[in-house]
Amino acid sequence: xxxxxxxxxxxxxxxxxxxxxxxxxxxxxxxxxxxxxxxxxxxxxxxxxxxxxxxxxxxxxxxxxxxxxxxxxxxxxxxxxxxxxxxxxxxxxxxxxxxxxxxxxxxxxxxxxxxxxxxxxxxxxxxxxxxxxxxxxxxxxxxxxxxxxxxxxxxxxxxxxxxxxxxxxxxxxxxxxxxxxxxxxxxxxxxxxxxxxxxxxxxxxxxxxxxxxxxxxxxxxxxxxxxxxxxxxxxxxxxxxxxxxxxxxxxxxxxxxxxxxxxxxxxxxxxxxxxxxxxxxxxxxxxxxxxxxxxxxxxxxxxxxxxxxxxxxxxxxxxxxxxxxxxxxxxxxxxxxxxxxxxxxxxxxxxxxxxxxxxxxxxxxxxxxxxxxxxxxxxxxxxxxxxxxxxxxxxxxxxxxxxxxxxxxxxxxxxxxxxxxxxxxxxxxxxxxxxxxxxxxxxxxxxxxxxxxxxxxxxxxxxxxxxxxxxxxxxxxxxxxxxxxxxxxxxxxxxxxxxxxxxxxxxxxxxxxxxxxxxxxxxxxxxxxxxxxxxxxxxxxxxxxxxxxxxxxxxxxxxxxxxxxxxxx
Numbered sequence: 425x426x427x428x429x430x431x432x433x434x435x436x437x438x439x440x441x442x443x444x445x446x447x448x449x450x451x452x453x454x455x456x457x458x459x460x461x462x463x464x465x466x467x468x469x470x471x472x473x474x475x476x477x478x479x480x481x482x483x484x485x486x487x488x489x490x491x492x493x494x495x496x497x498x499x500x501x502x503x504x505x506x507x508x509x510x511x512x513x514x515x516x517x518x519x520x521x522x523x524x525x526x527x528x529x530x531x532x533x534x535x536x537x538x539x540x541x542x543x544x545x546x547x548x549x550x551x552x553x554x555x556x557x558x559x560x561x562x563x564x565x566x567x568x569x570x571x572x573x574x575x576x577x578x579x580x581x582x583x584x585x586x587x588x589x590x591x592x593x594x595x596x597x598x599x600x601x602x603x604x605x606x607x608x609x610x611x612x613x614x615x616x617x618x619x620x621x622x623x624x625x626x627x628x629x630x631x632x633x634x635x636x637x638x639x640x641x642x643x644x645x646x647x648x649x650x651x652x653x654x655x656x657x658x659x660x661x662x663x664x665x666x667x668x669x670x671x672x673x674x675x676x677x678x679x680x681x682x683x684x685x686x687x688x689x690x691x692x693x694x695x696x697x698x699x700x701x702x703x704x705x706x707x708x709x710x711x712x713x714x715x716x717x718x719x720x721x722x723x724x725x726x727x728x729x730x731x732x733x734x735x736x737x738x739x740x741x742x743x744x745x746x747x748x749x750x751x752x753x754x755x756x757x758x759x760x761x762x763x764x765x766x767x768x769x770x771x772x773x774x775x776x777x778x779x780x781x782x783x784x785x786x787x788x789x790x791x792x793x794x795x796x797x798x799x800x801x802x803x804x805x806x807x808x809x810x811x812x813x814x815x816x817x818x819x820x821x822x823x824x825x826x827x828x829x830x831x832x833x834x835x836x837x838x839x840x841x842x843x844x845x846x847x848x849x850x851x852x853x854x855x856x857x858x859x860x861x862x863x864x865x866x867x868x869x870x871x872x873x874x875x876x877x878x879x880x881x882x883x884x885x886x887x888x889x890x891x892x893x894x895x896x897x898x899x900x901x902x903x904x905x906x907x908x909x910x911x912x913x914x915x916x917x918x919x920x921x922x923x924x925x926x927x928x929x930x931x932x933x934x935x936x937x938x939x940x941x942x943x944x945x946x947x948x949x950x951x952x953x954x955x956x957x958x959x960x961x962x963x964x965x966x967x968x969x970x971x972x973x974x975x976x977x978x979x980x981x982x983x984x985x986x987x988x989x990x991x992x993x
Contacts, residue, residue: 433468447697449690461830463544463780474695475830476838479547481699483818483839484517484846486871487549488856490813491516492864493624494555497633498562499572506731507744508573510853512812514739516550517847519812521840523548523803527817528836530795538595539795540802542817545825545836546776548803551816552875553761553768554583556620556949558813560915561754564941567916577746579754580808586758587804587814593766594797598790601770605959608896610767611882612958616904616951617764618876623908625872628865629678630670631660639669662860664724665717673717674862677726681708681866701871708863726860735854739847741810748808753942760952762804765816769800771882772817779822780831892968896961904954907947915948 461467467475491512500508530543558579565575593601627636638658659666660674667673684707688700696703712726736743773796777784796817803815821839825831846852887893907914916923922930922937926947929940946952 429468431469433471446693447691460781461832463782463831463833465832465834467830467832467834471830472832472834472838473842475832475835476840477842478695478699479545479821479824479835479839480842480846481702482821482824483520483547483549484702484843486552486701486818487516487520487843488513489864489868489871490550490552490555490558492857493633494558494562494576494813498559499576501566501572501634506734506857509857510731510735510850511739511744513853513856514847514850515741515744515810515812517843517852518741519807519810519847520547520549520815521843521847522810523799523806523815524836524840524843526803526806527796527799528833528840530792538798539791541799542773542776542792542796543833544773544776544780544792544796545821545831545833546773546796546817547821547836547839548799548815549818550807550813551765552621552872553617553764553816553951554758554814555624556617556951557754557757557761557945560945560948561751561757561941564753564916564945565751567922568937573746574749575751578749578751580746580811581748581750582752582754582758583814584748584805584808585750586755586762587801589759590762590766590769590797590804591801594794594801598770598793601766605763605767605770606962607882607885608893609955609958609962610764610771611879611886612897612900612904613764613767613951613955614879614882615876615901616879616908616954618872618874618879619905620908620950621872621875622869625865625869628861628868629675630862630865631662631667631674632669632861635660635669642668660861662862663712663726663728665726667717673726674860677708677712677715677860678862678866678869680711681705681863682870684708685870701867704870705859705863705867708866709859712860712863727858729858731858732851732854735857736850739850739853744811746811753938753945756942757945757949757952760946760955761814764951764955765800765814766797769796769817772796772822775822776825776831779825890968892965896958896965899961900954900958903957904950906950907953908950911948911950913947914944916944 461471492509495505495509495512499505524547527541527546527548528544529541531540532538533540558576561579562572562575565578566572570578624633627633630636635658641658658668660669660671662674662677665673681704684704685700688696688703692700709727715726716723717726718724770793773793774784774789777789777792783789800816807813807815883897912924914924914926922928922932922940924944927940927943929937932940
């Protein structure tokens, strides 16, 4: 095989033009057939690089969001810490690339029948599932006087211990796992995760999370009383601008991202549609970069280049470190989160099998499920050691397989390589942290709502005509969604430790405070309490009784009346 064949492939076997051809949404002609590249096909290096780049772009927007949210608004808060944010993004990219290598490779464990890795084009990324728990737990630790960085280290250590639960599930037969977590349970969980995250996205879109939560300071009665407060301010800082939450300028910049998403969906090529999130984010970034806010005296920028200029040219793991620890109050919510990722991973790998046109049955499928769950657990341990949030399989990449018709594992290796390269070049993290919150909100609210839609899709796999199923959905979503929308029945307000009325505990000893905080995290995290309710109801509620259909013919009242007349006659 020559160099040209190795890089580009032999002859006309590989169609690069179809990937970049724009779509005509008004055309009535039937699209030309597209070749499918199977799991074990040794596609040429150039095609593997293109396919891998599409997977990397499809996941990078979702991958960087959890570390960005955790570090900017929870670990640091006001004043923000761009250097830590940039490191967290680089670490997440590098970690996800390394973990993707592991999952794409099906590695046998010597002396056993088990594997590490699914052996599929199934890539790994930072999980949204753990984001609410990290936010609440770190905030509680900060209320107890622990620094944000130390609190983050404690959560990494807690995650590394709790992931052993997923490792235990990986050796169970697949039918037991599916029976324990039927679609009705997993759908409730994913819907509640999506709902919680979409609310966070809305805070971003209006200008930022912190200023959104400080909006109460602008209440007319507060201002009329003449109260004054220190930072953080209810004004949202985006670049050089500082405007109230929900200002028209911020809403418009976030909307530019959504508008471009629609344009891509209408006219975009296969490549563009697979990368729609990152392309729309960069478009919104461009619009913000060329826009100015005129306050009557000066013209202010929405994008500041300072963060890009101050970012390191080259970045790698452990240039920032966090002391590993353990936070007992977060154990129960973290265990539930790992139950959730177990269900998600099984669903993701099953979807990858279907998208790869492989049989969802037999030894190969069961080995991939077992290897994928083990890879999830191993990756979560490595993530903690690599100072990053837990990793899990990324479901949106199954859509990339379906659209590109490429299931070759070579594309998975290329994706991992692209992610590592993006993480190593520190200026990439600098660029991403310089994106205004309002623009980021236009992307994240769409990205997070996709999680919600995935939950609705899971709900369709359950029997929605069943009274039992509807009851499980109704009660678990009632509690979970209610807590998601308003968690402060159980959760302390910002900077108001041990004030939630259900259990104040300000004068409790440390043991009771730990128990109280564990219960608070559990009850105020919608998908945790909602999942437990769904699991409990699924366990105790009997199946619906069968309805017997009557075959007796109902008499026509008119005919009966005529018969009576005849009888009387």
